[in-house]
Amino acid sequence: MADTATLARIPDNVPADRVIDFDMFNPFTRETDFHKAWVGLRMDTPQDLVWTPHNEGHWLALSPDLIAQVFGDAERFSSRIVMVPKSTAGETYSNFIPLSLPPTTHRPYRKLLNDKLYSAAINPSEPDVRALCAELIDAFADKKRCDFVTEFAQQLPLRVFMRLVDLPVSDLPRLKQIASQFTQPDGSMTPEEAGEAFKDYLLPVLDARRGSGRKDLLTHIADGMIRGRAITEAEAINLASQAMVGGLDTVVNLMGFAMQMLARHPEVQARIVAKPAIIPAVVSELLRRLPVVSDAREIIADTVVDGCTLKAGDMIVAPTAVYSLDPKTNPDWMTFDIDRKGVHYLTFGTGYHTCPGQFLARMEMRVLLEEWFKRIPAFRLAPDQEIRHIGGVVGGTRPYILEWD
Protein backbone atom coordinates (compact mmCIF):
# COMPACT_ATOMS: atom_id res chain seq x y z
CA MET A 1 0.00 0.00 0.00
CA ALA A 2 1.12 3.61 -0.64
CA ASP A 3 2.80 6.01 1.81
CA THR A 4 0.86 5.41 5.04
CA ALA A 5 1.16 9.08 6.10
CA THR A 6 -1.37 10.03 3.42
CA LEU A 7 -3.78 7.17 4.10
CA ALA A 8 -6.86 7.33 6.30
CA ARG A 9 -7.20 5.12 9.37
CA ILE A 10 -9.56 2.21 8.72
CA PRO A 11 -12.78 3.00 10.63
CA ASP A 12 -14.47 0.37 12.80
CA ASN A 13 -17.41 -0.02 10.43
CA VAL A 14 -15.17 -1.19 7.54
CA PRO A 15 -14.64 -4.99 7.47
CA ALA A 16 -10.97 -5.91 6.85
CA ASP A 17 -11.83 -7.94 3.74
CA ARG A 18 -13.33 -4.82 2.09
CA VAL A 19 -10.15 -2.75 2.28
CA ILE A 20 -8.32 -2.29 -1.03
CA ASP A 21 -5.43 -0.10 -2.21
CA PHE A 22 -6.87 2.14 -4.95
CA ASP A 23 -6.29 5.84 -5.54
CA MET A 24 -8.78 7.17 -8.09
CA PHE A 25 -6.50 10.13 -8.80
CA ASN A 26 -3.68 7.73 -9.67
CA PRO A 27 -5.25 4.40 -10.61
CA PHE A 28 -2.37 3.35 -12.86
CA THR A 29 -0.50 0.91 -10.64
CA ARG A 30 -0.74 -1.93 -13.16
CA GLU A 31 -2.58 -0.45 -16.14
CA THR A 32 -1.74 2.75 -17.99
CA ASP A 33 -5.18 2.91 -19.62
CA PHE A 34 -7.81 4.81 -17.58
CA HIS A 35 -10.74 2.51 -18.42
CA LYS A 36 -8.73 -0.70 -18.07
CA ALA A 37 -7.51 0.50 -14.66
CA TRP A 38 -11.12 0.75 -13.41
CA VAL A 39 -12.14 -2.51 -15.07
CA GLY A 40 -9.05 -4.23 -13.64
CA LEU A 41 -10.08 -3.17 -10.16
CA ARG A 42 -13.57 -4.54 -10.75
CA MET A 43 -12.29 -7.85 -12.13
CA ASP A 44 -9.88 -8.33 -9.20
CA THR A 45 -12.53 -7.59 -6.59
CA PRO A 46 -15.15 -10.21 -5.71
CA GLN A 47 -17.31 -7.75 -3.71
CA ASP A 48 -19.63 -5.09 -5.11
CA LEU A 49 -18.57 -2.65 -2.42
CA VAL A 50 -15.04 -1.95 -1.17
CA TRP A 51 -13.26 0.74 0.86
CA THR A 52 -9.98 2.49 0.14
CA PRO A 53 -7.91 4.55 2.59
CA HIS A 54 -6.81 6.95 -0.17
CA ASN A 55 -8.27 10.45 -0.42
CA GLU A 56 -9.37 10.52 3.24
CA GLY A 57 -10.92 7.06 2.98
CA HIS A 58 -14.09 6.26 1.04
CA TRP A 59 -16.28 3.45 -0.23
CA LEU A 60 -16.25 2.44 -3.89
CA ALA A 61 -19.33 1.02 -5.65
CA LEU A 62 -18.23 -1.61 -8.15
CA SER A 63 -21.42 -3.22 -9.47
CA PRO A 64 -23.69 -1.63 -12.07
CA ASP A 65 -26.72 -1.97 -9.77
CA LEU A 66 -25.02 -0.23 -6.88
CA ILE A 67 -23.56 2.54 -9.08
CA ALA A 68 -27.05 3.28 -10.46
CA GLN A 69 -28.45 3.34 -6.91
CA VAL A 70 -25.77 5.75 -5.71
CA PHE A 71 -26.67 8.22 -8.47
CA GLY A 72 -30.41 7.60 -8.30
CA ASP A 73 -31.37 7.10 -4.64
CA ALA A 74 -31.30 10.60 -3.15
CA GLU A 75 -32.91 9.37 0.07
CA ARG A 76 -29.80 7.41 1.02
CA PHE A 77 -27.01 8.98 -1.05
CA SER A 78 -26.79 12.76 -0.80
CA SER A 79 -25.22 14.94 -3.48
CA ARG A 80 -24.36 17.58 -0.85
CA ILE A 81 -20.80 16.45 -1.48
CA VAL A 82 -19.92 14.80 -4.80
CA MET A 83 -16.14 14.68 -4.66
CA VAL A 84 -13.38 13.14 -2.62
CA PRO A 85 -11.27 14.10 -0.70
CA LYS A 86 -14.34 15.19 1.24
CA SER A 87 -12.82 17.84 3.51
CA THR A 88 -11.08 19.79 0.74
CA ALA A 89 -12.39 19.53 -2.85
CA GLY A 90 -15.66 17.99 -1.61
CA GLU A 91 -16.56 20.74 0.86
CA THR A 92 -15.59 23.54 -1.54
CA TYR A 93 -17.59 22.00 -4.35
CA SER A 94 -20.57 21.60 -2.02
CA ASN A 95 -21.24 25.32 -2.52
CA PHE A 96 -21.86 24.74 -6.20
CA ILE A 97 -25.44 24.31 -7.35
CA PRO A 98 -27.56 22.60 -8.56
CA LEU A 99 -25.48 19.42 -8.06
CA SER A 100 -25.21 19.83 -4.27
CA LEU A 101 -28.96 20.41 -3.83
CA PRO A 102 -31.56 17.81 -2.76
CA PRO A 103 -34.63 17.11 -4.95
CA THR A 104 -36.73 19.48 -2.81
CA THR A 105 -34.81 22.63 -3.82
CA HIS A 106 -32.96 21.61 -7.01
CA ARG A 107 -35.58 22.27 -9.70
CA PRO A 108 -35.69 26.08 -10.18
CA TYR A 109 -31.89 26.35 -10.39
CA ARG A 110 -31.68 23.41 -12.76
CA LYS A 111 -34.37 25.01 -14.94
CA LEU A 112 -32.14 28.04 -15.53
CA LEU A 113 -29.50 25.69 -16.99
CA ASN A 114 -32.01 23.60 -18.95
CA ASP A 115 -33.39 26.75 -20.60
CA LYS A 116 -30.01 27.33 -22.26
CA LEU A 117 -28.65 23.77 -22.55
CA TYR A 118 -31.50 21.56 -23.72
CA SER A 119 -31.75 20.62 -27.42
CA ALA A 120 -34.12 23.42 -28.44
CA ALA A 121 -31.64 26.02 -27.15
CA ILE A 122 -28.53 24.22 -28.40
CA ASN A 123 -29.62 23.08 -31.87
CA PRO A 124 -29.53 26.56 -33.48
CA SER A 125 -25.82 26.83 -32.62
CA GLU A 126 -24.92 23.76 -34.70
CA PRO A 127 -23.88 25.71 -37.85
CA ASP A 128 -21.50 27.82 -35.72
CA VAL A 129 -20.08 24.72 -34.02
CA ARG A 130 -19.61 23.11 -37.44
CA ALA A 131 -17.83 26.16 -38.85
CA LEU A 132 -15.46 26.32 -35.89
CA CYS A 133 -14.83 22.58 -36.12
CA ALA A 134 -14.01 22.84 -39.84
CA GLU A 135 -11.70 25.79 -39.21
CA LEU A 136 -9.77 23.90 -36.53
CA ILE A 137 -9.35 20.76 -38.66
CA ASP A 138 -8.41 22.78 -41.77
CA ALA A 139 -5.61 24.41 -39.77
CA PHE A 140 -3.74 21.10 -39.50
CA ALA A 141 -5.20 18.79 -42.20
CA ASP A 142 -2.40 19.51 -44.72
CA LYS A 143 0.31 18.97 -42.11
CA LYS A 144 -0.67 15.26 -42.04
CA ARG A 145 -0.40 15.20 -38.26
CA CYS A 146 -1.76 16.96 -35.20
CA ASP A 147 -1.52 17.04 -31.45
CA PHE A 148 -5.20 16.18 -31.12
CA VAL A 149 -5.74 17.20 -27.50
CA THR A 150 -3.98 20.57 -27.78
CA GLU A 151 -4.99 21.51 -31.30
CA PHE A 152 -8.56 20.25 -31.26
CA ALA A 153 -10.05 18.78 -28.07
CA GLN A 154 -8.96 21.72 -25.93
CA GLN A 155 -10.20 24.13 -28.59
CA LEU A 156 -13.65 23.18 -29.89
CA PRO A 157 -15.65 22.43 -26.72
CA LEU A 158 -13.98 25.23 -24.79
CA ARG A 159 -14.56 27.83 -27.45
CA VAL A 160 -18.16 26.66 -27.88
CA PHE A 161 -18.62 26.93 -24.12
CA MET A 162 -17.13 30.45 -24.10
CA ARG A 163 -19.70 31.46 -26.75
CA LEU A 164 -22.47 29.97 -24.63
CA VAL A 165 -21.42 32.13 -21.68
CA ASP A 166 -20.26 34.99 -23.95
CA LEU A 167 -16.81 35.34 -22.42
CA PRO A 168 -13.57 36.14 -24.32
CA VAL A 169 -11.48 33.18 -25.50
CA SER A 170 -8.46 34.95 -23.95
CA ASP A 171 -9.89 34.11 -20.48
CA LEU A 172 -10.00 30.39 -21.27
CA PRO A 173 -6.62 29.31 -19.86
CA ARG A 174 -7.42 30.92 -16.51
CA LEU A 175 -10.95 29.46 -16.26
CA LYS A 176 -9.83 26.03 -17.42
CA GLN A 177 -7.06 25.98 -14.84
CA ILE A 178 -9.50 26.87 -12.05
CA ALA A 179 -12.10 24.29 -13.19
CA SER A 180 -9.49 21.52 -13.43
CA GLN A 181 -8.49 21.95 -9.78
CA PHE A 182 -11.72 20.15 -8.84
CA THR A 183 -11.57 17.30 -11.33
CA GLN A 184 -7.84 16.72 -11.99
CA PRO A 185 -5.99 18.84 -9.40
CA ASP A 186 -2.38 19.71 -10.29
CA GLY A 187 -1.48 21.23 -6.93
CA SER A 188 -1.22 24.80 -8.27
CA MET A 189 -4.17 25.93 -6.08
CA THR A 190 -6.07 24.49 -3.15
CA PRO A 191 -9.78 23.79 -3.80
CA GLU A 192 -10.62 26.75 -1.56
CA GLU A 193 -8.41 29.01 -3.66
CA ALA A 194 -10.03 27.69 -6.82
CA GLY A 195 -13.50 28.42 -5.37
CA GLU A 196 -12.39 31.96 -4.51
CA ALA A 197 -10.87 32.41 -7.96
CA PHE A 198 -14.20 31.52 -9.60
CA LYS A 199 -15.95 33.99 -7.32
CA ASP A 200 -13.46 36.79 -8.08
CA TYR A 201 -13.86 36.20 -11.79
CA LEU A 202 -17.62 35.72 -11.91
CA LEU A 203 -18.86 38.39 -9.50
CA PRO A 204 -18.14 41.43 -11.71
CA VAL A 205 -19.25 39.55 -14.83
CA LEU A 206 -22.62 38.57 -13.32
CA ASP A 207 -23.12 42.11 -11.95
CA ALA A 208 -22.54 43.58 -15.40
CA ARG A 209 -24.85 41.06 -17.07
CA ARG A 210 -27.81 41.52 -14.71
CA GLY A 211 -30.60 43.28 -16.63
CA SER A 212 -28.32 43.77 -19.65
CA GLY A 213 -30.70 42.09 -22.08
CA ARG A 214 -27.93 39.84 -23.41
CA LYS A 215 -28.85 36.30 -24.44
CA ASP A 216 -26.06 34.17 -22.95
CA LEU A 217 -26.18 31.62 -20.12
CA LEU A 218 -24.52 33.91 -17.55
CA THR A 219 -27.05 36.68 -18.20
CA HIS A 220 -29.86 34.13 -17.90
CA ILE A 221 -28.44 33.04 -14.53
CA ALA A 222 -27.88 36.63 -13.32
CA ASP A 223 -31.52 37.48 -14.16
CA GLY A 224 -32.85 34.17 -12.78
CA MET A 225 -36.00 33.93 -10.68
CA ILE A 226 -36.17 31.31 -7.91
CA ARG A 227 -39.72 30.57 -6.74
CA GLY A 228 -40.85 34.12 -7.39
CA ARG A 229 -37.80 36.00 -6.08
CA ALA A 230 -34.60 37.16 -7.76
CA ILE A 231 -31.65 34.79 -7.54
CA THR A 232 -29.10 36.02 -4.97
CA GLU A 233 -25.58 37.02 -5.93
CA ALA A 234 -24.10 34.01 -4.11
CA GLU A 235 -26.54 31.60 -5.78
CA ALA A 236 -25.73 33.03 -9.21
CA ILE A 237 -21.98 32.61 -8.61
CA ASN A 238 -22.43 29.05 -7.36
CA LEU A 239 -24.65 28.09 -10.30
CA ALA A 240 -22.30 29.66 -12.84
CA SER A 241 -19.29 27.96 -11.20
CA GLN A 242 -21.00 24.58 -11.54
CA ALA A 243 -21.70 25.19 -15.21
CA MET A 244 -18.02 26.11 -15.69
CA VAL A 245 -16.71 22.90 -14.12
CA GLY A 246 -19.28 20.80 -16.01
CA GLY A 247 -18.60 22.50 -19.32
CA LEU A 248 -14.85 23.01 -19.28
CA ASP A 249 -13.40 19.56 -18.65
CA THR A 250 -15.68 16.79 -19.71
CA VAL A 251 -16.11 17.08 -23.48
CA VAL A 252 -12.38 17.81 -23.89
CA ASN A 253 -11.51 14.57 -22.15
CA LEU A 254 -14.13 12.46 -23.87
CA MET A 255 -12.93 13.67 -27.28
CA GLY A 256 -9.32 12.88 -26.32
CA PHE A 257 -10.25 9.29 -25.49
CA ALA A 258 -12.59 8.96 -28.49
CA MET A 259 -10.04 9.77 -31.18
CA GLN A 260 -7.52 7.39 -29.60
CA MET A 261 -10.13 4.66 -29.81
CA LEU A 262 -11.01 5.44 -33.43
CA ALA A 263 -7.31 5.63 -34.37
CA ARG A 264 -7.01 2.00 -33.21
CA HIS A 265 -10.02 0.94 -35.30
CA PRO A 266 -9.34 1.56 -39.00
CA GLU A 267 -12.29 -0.68 -39.88
CA VAL A 268 -14.67 1.72 -38.10
CA GLN A 269 -13.03 4.69 -39.83
CA ALA A 270 -13.67 3.03 -43.21
CA ARG A 271 -17.29 2.37 -42.32
CA ILE A 272 -17.84 6.00 -41.31
CA VAL A 273 -16.37 7.21 -44.61
CA ALA A 274 -18.56 4.78 -46.56
CA LYS A 275 -21.71 5.69 -44.60
CA PRO A 276 -21.58 8.87 -42.48
CA ALA A 277 -25.15 8.16 -41.32
CA ILE A 278 -23.70 5.67 -38.80
CA ILE A 279 -21.99 8.49 -36.88
CA PRO A 280 -24.70 8.79 -34.17
CA ALA A 281 -24.28 5.04 -33.45
CA VAL A 282 -20.51 5.52 -33.28
CA VAL A 283 -20.94 8.42 -30.83
CA SER A 284 -23.25 6.30 -28.71
CA GLU A 285 -20.72 3.45 -28.53
CA LEU A 286 -17.89 5.90 -27.75
CA LEU A 287 -19.99 7.24 -24.86
CA ARG A 288 -20.57 3.70 -23.59
CA ARG A 289 -16.98 2.53 -23.92
CA LEU A 290 -15.29 5.69 -22.63
CA PRO A 291 -17.12 7.20 -19.62
CA VAL A 292 -14.99 9.78 -17.82
CA VAL A 293 -16.78 10.81 -14.58
CA SER A 294 -16.44 9.22 -11.11
CA ASP A 295 -18.59 11.32 -8.80
CA ALA A 296 -19.35 10.54 -5.17
CA ARG A 297 -22.23 10.83 -2.70
CA GLU A 298 -22.37 11.34 1.05
CA ILE A 299 -24.24 8.78 3.16
CA ILE A 300 -27.23 10.54 4.79
CA ALA A 301 -27.93 8.09 7.64
CA ASP A 302 -26.38 4.76 8.64
CA THR A 303 -27.38 2.23 6.02
CA VAL A 304 -26.52 -1.35 5.10
CA VAL A 305 -25.16 -1.95 1.61
CA ASP A 306 -23.87 -5.31 0.37
CA GLY A 307 -23.64 -6.53 3.99
CA CYS A 308 -21.61 -3.53 5.24
CA THR A 309 -22.79 -0.70 7.47
CA LEU A 310 -22.09 2.66 5.86
CA LYS A 311 -22.08 5.45 8.45
CA ALA A 312 -23.74 8.85 8.07
CA GLY A 313 -21.12 11.15 6.55
CA ASP A 314 -19.14 8.34 4.82
CA MET A 315 -18.36 8.97 1.16
CA ILE A 316 -19.07 6.52 -1.67
CA VAL A 317 -17.63 6.92 -5.18
CA ALA A 318 -19.63 5.66 -8.19
CA PRO A 319 -17.40 5.28 -11.29
CA THR A 320 -19.49 5.59 -14.46
CA ALA A 321 -16.79 3.60 -16.33
CA VAL A 322 -17.44 0.53 -14.18
CA TYR A 323 -21.18 0.77 -14.91
CA SER A 324 -20.98 0.30 -18.68
CA LEU A 325 -17.81 -1.84 -18.71
CA ASP A 326 -19.43 -4.82 -17.00
CA PRO A 327 -20.88 -8.02 -18.45
CA LYS A 328 -24.18 -7.46 -16.60
CA THR A 329 -24.76 -4.21 -18.49
CA ASN A 330 -23.23 -4.86 -21.91
CA PRO A 331 -22.18 -8.22 -23.37
CA ASP A 332 -18.56 -8.30 -24.59
CA TRP A 333 -18.17 -5.08 -22.65
CA MET A 334 -14.60 -4.08 -23.53
CA THR A 335 -15.08 -4.47 -27.30
CA PHE A 336 -15.66 -1.25 -29.22
CA ASP A 337 -18.63 -2.48 -31.26
CA ILE A 338 -20.63 0.07 -33.21
CA ASP A 339 -23.24 -2.57 -34.14
CA ARG A 340 -24.11 -3.24 -30.53
CA LYS A 341 -27.82 -3.68 -29.87
CA GLY A 342 -29.01 -1.90 -26.74
CA VAL A 343 -26.20 0.35 -25.56
CA HIS A 344 -26.30 0.85 -21.77
CA TYR A 345 -24.33 3.53 -20.00
CA LEU A 346 -24.42 6.16 -17.24
CA THR A 347 -21.83 8.40 -18.83
CA PHE A 348 -24.09 11.41 -18.15
CA GLY A 349 -25.27 10.10 -14.76
CA THR A 350 -28.86 9.23 -13.89
CA GLY A 351 -31.59 10.64 -11.66
CA TYR A 352 -32.44 14.28 -11.21
CA HIS A 353 -28.81 15.46 -11.61
CA THR A 354 -28.47 13.80 -15.04
CA CYS A 355 -26.20 16.02 -17.10
CA PRO A 356 -27.97 19.00 -18.72
CA GLY A 357 -24.93 19.46 -21.02
CA GLN A 358 -25.41 16.09 -22.74
CA PHE A 359 -27.21 17.52 -25.78
CA LEU A 360 -24.35 19.90 -26.44
CA ALA A 361 -21.76 17.19 -25.76
CA ARG A 362 -23.40 14.73 -28.17
CA MET A 363 -23.78 17.41 -30.83
CA GLU A 364 -20.11 18.38 -30.56
CA MET A 365 -19.01 14.74 -30.81
CA ARG A 366 -21.20 14.13 -33.87
CA VAL A 367 -20.08 17.31 -35.64
CA LEU A 368 -16.43 16.47 -34.91
CA LEU A 369 -16.76 13.10 -36.64
CA GLU A 370 -18.80 14.48 -39.54
CA GLU A 371 -16.28 17.23 -40.31
CA TRP A 372 -13.17 15.16 -39.53
CA PHE A 373 -13.95 12.29 -41.89
CA LYS A 374 -14.80 14.66 -44.75
CA ARG A 375 -11.21 15.87 -44.55
CA ILE A 376 -9.20 13.03 -42.98
CA PRO A 377 -10.69 9.67 -44.04
CA ALA A 378 -8.02 7.50 -42.37
CA PHE A 379 -5.67 8.24 -39.49
CA ARG A 380 -3.55 6.47 -36.86
CA LEU A 381 -1.63 7.08 -33.68
CA ALA A 382 1.92 8.21 -34.50
CA PRO A 383 4.32 5.37 -33.66
CA ASP A 384 6.82 5.52 -30.78
CA GLN A 385 4.82 7.76 -28.49
CA GLU A 386 3.80 6.98 -24.97
CA ILE A 387 0.04 7.29 -24.50
CA ARG A 388 -0.57 8.56 -20.98
CA HIS A 389 -3.93 8.83 -19.26
CA ILE A 390 -4.90 10.93 -16.24
CA GLY A 391 -7.04 9.76 -13.31
CA GLY A 392 -9.41 11.88 -11.23
CA VAL A 393 -13.06 12.82 -10.89
CA VAL A 394 -12.96 13.32 -14.67
CA GLY A 395 -10.45 11.00 -16.34
CA GLY A 396 -8.57 12.13 -19.43
CA THR A 397 -5.59 11.68 -21.68
CA ARG A 398 -2.37 13.64 -22.02
CA PRO A 399 -1.63 15.08 -25.47
CA TYR A 400 -0.79 12.59 -28.23
CA ILE A 401 -0.06 12.75 -31.94
CA LEU A 402 -2.36 11.54 -34.72
CA GLU A 403 -1.02 11.20 -38.27
CA TRP A 404 -2.40 10.40 -41.72
CA ASP A 405 -1.23 10.13 -45.35
Ligand code: HEM
Ligand atom coordinates in the same frame (compact mmCIF):
# COMPACT_ATOMS: atom_id res chain seq x y z
C1 HEM B 1 -19.00 14.40 -22.47
C2 HEM B 1 -19.34 15.42 -21.75
C3 HEM B 1 -19.99 15.36 -20.40
C4 HEM B 1 -20.04 14.33 -19.50
C5 HEM B 1 -19.46 12.93 -19.64
C6 HEM B 1 -20.80 14.80 -18.36
C7 HEM B 1 -21.11 14.03 -17.26
C8 HEM B 1 -21.95 14.44 -16.23
C9 HEM B 1 -22.40 13.59 -15.15
C10 HEM B 1 -22.02 12.13 -14.95
C11 HEM B 1 -23.22 14.33 -14.38
C12 HEM B 1 -23.96 13.86 -13.11
C13 HEM B 1 -23.13 14.14 -11.89
C14 HEM B 1 -23.70 13.57 -10.63
O1 HEM B 1 -24.89 13.20 -10.56
O2 HEM B 1 -22.94 13.50 -9.64
C15 HEM B 1 -23.26 15.67 -14.92
C16 HEM B 1 -23.95 16.72 -14.36
C17 HEM B 1 -23.81 18.02 -14.81
N1 HEM B 1 -23.20 18.44 -15.98
FE1 HEM B 1 -22.29 17.27 -17.33
N2 HEM B 1 -21.15 16.11 -18.56
C18 HEM B 1 -20.68 16.49 -19.80
C19 HEM B 1 -20.84 17.73 -20.41
C20 HEM B 1 -21.37 18.83 -19.79
C21 HEM B 1 -21.44 20.15 -20.37
C22 HEM B 1 -20.97 20.50 -21.77
C23 HEM B 1 -22.00 20.97 -19.43
C24 HEM B 1 -22.30 22.43 -19.48
C25 HEM B 1 -22.31 23.15 -20.54
C26 HEM B 1 -22.30 20.15 -18.26
C27 HEM B 1 -22.86 20.60 -17.09
C28 HEM B 1 -23.31 19.80 -16.06
C29 HEM B 1 -24.01 20.31 -14.88
C30 HEM B 1 -24.34 21.76 -14.57
C31 HEM B 1 -24.33 19.18 -14.09
C32 HEM B 1 -25.11 19.17 -12.77
C33 HEM B 1 -26.59 19.01 -13.06
C34 HEM B 1 -27.49 18.94 -11.84
O3 HEM B 1 -26.99 18.90 -10.71
O4 HEM B 1 -28.71 18.91 -12.03
N3 HEM B 1 -21.91 18.87 -18.52
N4 HEM B 1 -22.49 15.70 -16.06
